[in-house]
Amino acid sequence: MGKKAEKLKDKTLKENENDSQSAGVGPQDKTSLSADDYQCTGNLEQDFTELCRRLGYTEFPRVVNRPRMPSTPTSEKTAFDDTDWTSDKDSPIAHIKDRFSYFKPSIQIEVDNEDGRSVREISIRGWKIDDKMMGIFSKCLPVLTSLHKIRLWNVGLTDDTFSSFLTILHCCPSIRVFALEGNPLLQQSYYKLISDDIVLSQIFLRNNKINDEGARLISQALRSLKMTNKNLASLVLSYNHITDEGARHIAQALRFNRSLLSLNLSSNQIGDEGALALAEVLGHFPLTHAEIVERRRLLLEKEAQEQPRSPTTSRHADSKSDRPPSHHSNSAIEKGDKAQAQKTKQSIKKKEKETQKKEEKSASNITSGTSNAAAQASGSNKKDDLKTAKKQLANPDQKNTRGEPVKSATRRAPLPEQEQAEPVEVTNPLLEQAEFRDGKVFLPGNKVVISLNISRNKISKLGLKGFLTAMETQIEETKPIPGTRCHTGLLRLAVGNNNFPADCPTLMRLQEILLPRDPIQKSYKSSEEEQSM
Template sequence: MSRKKQKEKTEKAHSEDEASRNTDEYHCSGNVKIDFPRLCALLDIKDIPAVNTKQHISAAPRWSKPRLQIEKENADPHSTKNLKISGWKVDEQIARVLQKILPSLSRLQRLHFWQAGLTDQTVMSLINTIPLCSNLSFVTLEGNPLPEQSYHLLLSEDSLLTHLSLRNNRIGDEGARLIGVALSTTRSANRNLLSLNLSFNSIGDEGAAHIAQGLRLNRALLFLSLSNNQIGDAGAAHLAQTLGDFTLTHEEVMERRKLLLERAQSVSNVVLNDSDSCQQVEETVNPLLDHSAQYRDGELILPGNTTLISLNLAGQTILRHFF
């Protein structure tokens, strides 16, 4: 490498380090119209999209030019409650700007990304930022296919999101498997998500079976949309079996025994450590410990998922008698 190129490389690295320091030191005011362009300028981002304020942000984009759209609770510039990015690529630099801004928006409730060119890496950045947003409960990632299908990370057991929309992301059977595992396993379950929109993806019978598996021990989800996928009769049958009484697998039976043993040991410890009063041990909510479980013909039967009150399977060819 020539001395000139080496010098240019060193100067560029120095400039990036300085920009990074300036960004880290910048104190966000909570006013998106001020903070967003200033942080972009510090990172030398070109063609900075405009920040546009709307009284109500529609579900679908209605503009031709890329922009960041915000909705406020009132005239206060610090009252942003809804933020939407549509039609332009959120690269690593923009993700860094958002990572800095979002925690300062104390009233932010909804965050939307529509065709924003997200990558698995930028989604990871978003996932790390969401817990810092005290009131954020609704996230929409639509029209953002991810090569590694890492959407399931938004459904982690400790996630505080209550509403998640993943429409039109080309999620296939593998992505559905990961989401099913995030909904529940014998040892863990998402306990906060109330609605999940997986419509307009590429989920087939295999993927539906994975989602059904996740619904077996999930008792938080109220609304699930799988409309306009590729689910047929076999996939619908798996979902139907989960909603009705079902037989526990060997793995689930063994896990139930472990949980019962752990509960018995906890009660014993309470009695030994507190002989003057009987304290009730708070049990971890787990459907495997459902008192309604019954033995039939040598098998342990568990009541089906009655928490889910809406399952949308429109736009697919299925046999109606399953539901």
């Protein structure tokens, strides 16, 4: 009986160990190992799995390479016709599991190399990220130096977890593309992504129920960006709840924002008022009273910086006290040089007489002969130095006979490359050339935005006319860059599926203007021509 009891105890211990290993928590993990002590290696699969086990997760998503959606068979044969069911892997149930494995909770990644360390893109969809999981990401993601894009779809983020995710983005400077889709936030905190501290070039915020208040906060964030910040180039706000009021807020930001190149407002609730506000920004728009006051202040500062010096200040600048010592009167310099030259000549003559006497007295002494030769050589060198000194005073920029450049007080040594590089001057849009008419000040519109998508909204012919007027003014003012076919201003405008017919004359005129400028249409036509050849 004792042996049987011992066998049962051993069996139960082994089963418990197996259960704990399958759950990811061993007896040592519970007592000694913790997530804080773990040092990430840069391999996302290894780090994520180990951290989940140390935090006590029994089931957690797997890190897998991003798969492609399974394609339906094109032939009449089904997927089970050529299947050999001799093994479990080839059974119909295994094939069904492989097909539905795409929808299992996982972290889909794209890597550049096979070692798993150069993760370029991360995609998470369909499972909730809580505070505990966010702590794991705060340790795994900053180690990935090649991470370029993060895409989150329907992950159940709250305003608190979203704020903690923003701290992770601050620690990942390599991320340029971020997508948060299907994740409504109660406080509309999406504007926090638009900041000078987070270097993002593309932001996707589709299907997040962003309303007019969220659009107002995004507009303030766009306006608060520094003039030198040219990072954010694309903003996608499609499939949201933005109306005319929200469109006016975004148009207000586009008045002076010169970094955004592409804006997508498709599938919202924008009508004619919002469309006219967006179209006005593309053409000439009048300044408000506050903007006129700010423009005058900037103009006064610019005039003060560029104002030439007065005659009194120029005289003081050219006075003797402001000059370096080598810039005193030329006559004084010449007199001093002549006196010094005469003194040196007299000293040289005296030395020559003394050396001649010494030569006559000690002709047989070899050492005296050698010293005499040295004295003669030094005397000849001093004569040459006097001649070169006079030439240098006459021509200060001329090089001496020995080939060494002459140091001049009027010239400075070249600065290093870092000091020579001048900072790029960024002009404020308020300082652009203005036009005065009807008692108002008009500025040229935003010609930085090259792509605008307002399709699937509630825009009628009235709003469409506003875009036609803006495009006609852009064509009159903008010309192709010399030597190229590039234009400035709007190049692509998507206005389909709105409240106007497809044969609307205004739409036909817009297409005539934009189709030759659209780079996508040009590339499509060129590819068709290549295929036809």
